[in-house]
Amino acid sequence: MSIQIDGVNKFFGNFQALHDIDLHIPDGQLTALLGPSGSGKTTLLRIIAGLETAERGRILFHGEDVSALHVRDRNVGFVFQHYALFRHLTVAQNIAFGLESLPRGKRPSKTEIRETVERLLDMIQLPQLANRYPAQLSGGQKQRIALARALATKPRILLLDEPFGALDAKVRKDLRRWLRSLHDEFHFTSVFVTHDQEEALELSDQVVVMSEGRVEQVGEPTQLYAHPRSRFVFDFLGHVNVLEGEVLEGRLSQGSAWIALPMATDARTAQLYLRPHEVRLADEPTTEANLPFRVEAVSLIGAEVRVELKPDGWDSDRIWEVGISHAEFNQREPKRGDTCYALPRVGHLFAGETAGPVTLDWAGTGR
Structure with a gap:
């Protein structure tokens, strides 16, 4: 599922957070939005998800204009930095939550939901944790559960906001490898926000460098590192x-x-x-x-x-x-x-x- 961003502008009061963003995110690729705090990367991610609305511009999924669609109708999975798991629900119940919340006509049967949860727990290599609660999990385990919950409804697009920012260095590196492997196996279109240059260059197929609400440069990691076009990109990439x-x-x-x-x-x-x-x-x-x-x-x-x-x-x-x-x-x-x-x-x-x-x-x- 490709994403096309055409002329997107976003204001918060008198402050312009995004300036005429034009960007193509190819189908099946893992794209990083990379930039310092305040560069507009999370705002852009939330506009893609439908959690924020742009004053001007369009968002298209595979050629379809979804700008006016509510977040629940965009079929987008979202993974937050701090997991956002429900503390009173077990791991299995957290993963099943999105499926059980669907309207009656779209909701799978209880058997189908249980089978989906079991399959996702196997996929994230944590089937033994089905009956535990979030407080009993490590940070890396929580993030895997959050990712499984986002994938449960079979989203067309997966969006991740600083998904590894709250983890220590070793766990972060292990999860990066795991997510890259998972992405290569299932080929879903993914966009993730990060301020970590190493993470963006190591994990993504395409890197979008942002600064002050503008796109500075877009390219494959090796091409971007070898041929920065501006002082800012040079300064930011290591x-x-x-x-x-x-x-x-x-x-x-x-x-x-x-x-x-x-x-x-x-x-x-x-x-x-x-x-x-x-x-x-x-x-x-x-x-x-x-x-x-x-x-x-x-x-x-x-x-x-x-x-x-x-x-x-x-x-x-x-x-x-x-x-x-x-x-x-x-x-x-x-x-x-x-x-x-x-x-x-x-x-x-x-x-x-x-x-x-x-x-x-x-x-x-x-x-």
């Missing part, structure tokens, strides 16, 4: 190191620090964005760059070592991050307070207020 300064005689300079640009530019000022894996460490400056740092912190977590760097005498406001391999860490053994220099591998140059980035490669040429 940590990025920024050198901002004047362009003179082929160099971008900020105080005493500088990087030689491998291509000519007419801009007088520019910003160079470098992700942690696009920077390497050296003991001395080179003809490519003079970026002196002092090591602020070293974190040996995950597949690579993260080294946090404080600019030495040229920018007191930023902390840079560089990712190095464990082999390089064992060779260099960087410690807090050590002096080092950063050298660019690949960078992304913004020159001008509206221009998109130009990718620079210090091993090759700008493109």
Whole structure:
């Protein structure tokens, strides 16, 4: 079931929460609405569900305009961040609630409801919990029950609002894998809201980056990460190191620090964005760059070592991050307070207020 959003605007009093949103959500895909608090992502999700009404614009499900339909007539499943389970009902009764609340003509028989609940409990791998109450469940179990309840009425579309936000990191990661596996098996159209960049990039087929009620960029996770079109998208998709300064005689300079640009530019000022894996460490400056740092912190977590760097005498406001391999860490053994220099591998140059980035490669040429 595809979703088409055409020119949607939403106001709360004098405040405009959404500005002319145009968006296509393909059938059978898992789409993330990603953005900071106040970007409008939850408001858009609630308008899709029918829980909020847009002042202007249309919502279409598979070409059918549902803008005027009540939430109960849209056949949409909704999963909230804080589960919203009924405390006085058992797990089985919570899952069955939506089916038992249907009008008499649409309500399945008691036998069909029981079979549906049993099937859903098997699907979420919690059949042993049918007679427990929500207070007896962990956070991860509650969220699975909430998802099963949303799926019980066979919705055309599944909407999830920060579904893993209340869970700890390990449970959140496990549930992300489980939801992705479930989605791949049943191919329902899903839209979920998140402010977690890793969650959006890992879980979704399509990411919609939002800011201040507008869509900044839409794309597949790998394409979006590789080719952000704006400073905001760069800043929001993980940590990025920024050198901002004047362009003179082929160099971008900020105080005493500088990087030689491998291509000519007419801009007088520019910003160079470098992700942690696009920077390497050296003991001395080179003809490519003079970026002196002092090591602020070293974190040996995950597949690579993260080294946090404080600019030495040229920018007191930023902390840079560089990712190095464990082999390089064992060779260099960087410690807090050590002096080092950063050298660019690949960078992304913004020159001008509206221009998109130009990718620079210090091993090759700008493109």
